[in-house]
Amino acid sequence: MLRNIVAVKRVLYDALGHFNNDDGWAMSSHLAITALMALFPFLIFATTLGSFLGAQAFAQTAVHIVFDTWPEQIAEPISREVLRVLTVQRTDLLTYGVVLAAYFASNGIEAVRTSLNRAYRVTETRGFLLRRAQSLIFVLIATVGFLVISVLLVFAPLIARLAEQRFEWIEPYMGTFTLWRFIIASTVIVLGLFAVHVWLPAGKRRFVSLIPGILFTLIAWLIGSTVFAAYIDHFSSYVTTYAGLASIMIAVVFLYIVSAIFILGGELNAAISRYLEARARVGG
Template identity: 55%
Template sequence: MPAILRIAWKVTFDALWHFSEDDGWAMASHVALSLLLAMFPFLIFGTAMASFLGADQFADTAVHLIFDSWPESIAEPISREVVQVLTIPRGGLLTVSVLAAAYFASNGVEALRVSLNRAYRVAETRAWYRTRLASLGFVIAGVLILAMVSVLLVAVPLAVTYAEKWVPQLSTVLEVVDSWGLAGVILLLVAGLFVSHLWLPAGRRKVMDVVPGILLTLAFWTVGAYGFASYLASFANYVSTYAGLASIMVALVFLYMLGAIFIIGAEFNAAIMKFKVKRLVLSSLRGRRRAGDHDEEARLKAAQ
């Protein structure tokens, strides 16, 4: 067997073995349920905060960014319910319900952190309040990013109109920004994956340490999403099984699949890093052995 295939086999076996040993399937269900439960509180808190900041298009932007990368058959029922929830008038930013929504939204981040700690085989050394505050920080940062994007969605079309009249040279660039579409969703998704792998779990990792797992995650997410959408269109009949809960069950199963792939991507990163460390240790031991043999030969020659 060629060396590259032997290495790939060892890494794959180690990643999948540890995924099973680390209760990966249970953690994937934990991530799926936590994200589904965190989705509405996050959007409620985000809408309240964005209206406070003057980003009135936050709801449309959030629905666009979150659900455009989902298959339409899965995203359409959930996004419709999300829009209905976000159009309900609420109080100010610091009301108890909105603060509670921020706290519950951070539970989704906490689920990702715990699953990544297991996947990267590290123990959490930070105090619980520090990790919770960090999770709240990620929630607020996500809201601010979506708020800025929603402002751009309003500002850029106006800039295109004025640019065509006053600065024609900039109109082409602004039109590209205005038609960002799916490319912007993918960019934010990749950025979110890098942030999750680098800063959520305990310990430190380099950017190149997490790239293989992120690429694997994106590839399998794409295949899994289209495969699951085809399955729903051709075979599944969740409505007859779950009645009014069909859309929630479909979303939950879909998030379960995404969560399992996300954790397996981290497991692959951990397996690759483990293999690199093992190779460094073995090469170091071989170097010392060769140095020892060389010294022994030198001593024998000197004795002669």
């Protein structure tokens, strides 16, 4: 028991110490701002591509996937404005505007890569063009994934009604459409976390070694989001301080918290791996 406590203390000290000494707070700011700046270009690019391919309901689906897992107080004003932007008719899929939108969206992927390289204590050896191509592929994969989910959500109510008619016992397990939408959004987040931890940082990591940091990230995100939402409801003075900019400032602070937790997840994985390697060397 004592040995386990000592091991946990060593791992936490290593993770938190490296996060603090390697400018983790500054990297959280960088990741939060870059993510916010990349969000609109990504959604514009993805929505334009979705409309081009005939997925007219894509805008609402994309907004739900992105914002359904945010606290309502933070997501509602931002998602409303995002949806307003996305519903503007665009026919410039193959023009420079949408190409640039995809490029700027990939900047968010690059920020995640930089954060994870620092967290995992690895040096990037891949060339700029290869990294940027990989980031653009991530953007395209995310877009295609959103398109598939958009189609599924369009047909989901019909499929649910048919299933309930043929199998009455399934009705209590179907839940509401909102619940399934939340489940889908959560699944996208989990798969996305595994994808970025596996492929973005330099080097290779075993799948099992990623689980602790990802579990920490998901649990800490849930706790952090709940606490921050409660703070906004009861104690926040953002509205009086920032007036019309309040929703943006709230989103920035929220993304800062989310980014810090995300980086700490990578730090935790790296610290556990270092501890296990050290224990293996001494035969313990």
